[in-house]
Amino acid sequence: MSINTIYKVTLHPFINESIASLKSMTSLSGSAGETFLDKVEDFRFKGYAVCSNITGCLDGVIMMHHYPETAVAIGNSVCQNMFDEKYDYQEINEELSNALAEWGNTIVGRATDLLSRNNLKFDFSSPYFIHNFNDMEKYLEGVKEIVTVPISVEGVGRYYFNLLVRNVNFQTTNVEREQSTGISNPHTKPLPLESKVLLVDDSAMIRKALKRFLAGLGYNNVIEADDGLTAVEAVKNENPDFMFMDVVMTNMNGNEALKTIRAIGSEVPVVMLSSVTDKGLVDECQQIGVSGFIFKPIQADNGAEIIKNYLKIA
Missing domain, CATH: 3.40.1550.10 (CheC-like)
Structure with missing residues (x-):
């Protein structure tokens, strides 16, 4: 070796x-x-x-x-x-x-x-x-x-x-870095500013950043959840108009939460967030029904613009 x-x-x-x-x-x-x-x-x-x-x-x-x-x-x-x-x-x-x-x-x-x-x-x-x-x-x-x-x-x-x-015990394979790009939101109508937005991420830091980006864009009706199970309950009890949701989380991952949200009849637009760029995962989320997929990281210099591009419905 x-x-x-x-x-x-x-x-x-x-x-x-x-x-x-x-x-x-x-x-x-x-x-x-x-x-x-x-x-x-x-x-x-x-x-x-x-x-x-x-x-x-x-x-x-x-x-x-x-x-x-x-x-x-x-x-x-x-x-x-x-x-x-x-x-x-x-x-x-x-x-x-x-x-x-x-x-x-x-x-x-x-x-x-x-x-x-x-x-x-x-x-x-x-x-x-x-x-x-x-x-x-x-x-x-x-x-x-x-x-x-x-x-x-x-x-x-x-x-x-x-x-x-x-x-x-494995064979050598050469690997190279690939540039990852997100899956854009295909809709064109901007989300109304009074809409309720649910942020789902087990990172308090990411929720804090997203909340700031949204506030800078004029969206102040924001609620939070820190895992997939809590997100499902929030959809049931709070009836959000839009969601940003991480994929890899404790208790329930975002893709599983998305399945459950669709199974209970909610059609709330969901934009997924993840550092995991696996094509199979992205395809799965698209088949379940998402309004876009953002690949992390997002930063202060581009975060608000990225979020704005995904805040679209219909």
Whole structure:
């Protein structure tokens, strides 16, 4: 098992996506350093990590690994780009954790989608977060090799991608980054400003940003839900006129919630949001009945315009 094989097949799309997301979500510039092998016995936790378990022909963990000060700087930049405001937190708090989660979710969602298209016979879990070394110990159990790629962020510092490998059995496939585009709303009539809009996303940060974009466009009758089950109840009880809904959420994903909403007879226009660009998922949502599909990220400099383009009915 060579570093070259692992890098091309597994790490390459994650690194590409993280550098691309740095530019689009933080306006920071990043570059990848040389890949190297870490010694398992010497591996040290640096303070903050976004992880995803890998199962199938590759068994292990992919990890975006930050020093605390790097995580703080990136989290502040994500917030600044999302809300067009100055952020200067000095340590990780709930708002920065939400920002880093959104950044990590975007990277993992897009990279794993790209890998899935190559039929590599391994899968990734939803991203999760590690904040202290005691949490790390269980993920090092059975790890045979650790492949590391440093990412230097201009003016900030660096973070690392670590591939913690327990077992591997797959063939090499070259992967390249694809530019993802959303599915536009085919309707032409603008949604009336007094309409009730339901925002559904398990990220409080995304809901906050969307609410700001809507307010800037004159839509102030906005309600929120943080998962698919709550969204279904909101449709039943609140009778919204329009919905924006994430796909990957806790309790019930957006595509399942959409099926349920249509099954109970609601024809409310729904625009889906996701960092997952899988064509099968997009096709499924279109067949169920959506009014568009937005691929994340959306930022302060383009968010209002993107949302405006989707706020159409009939």
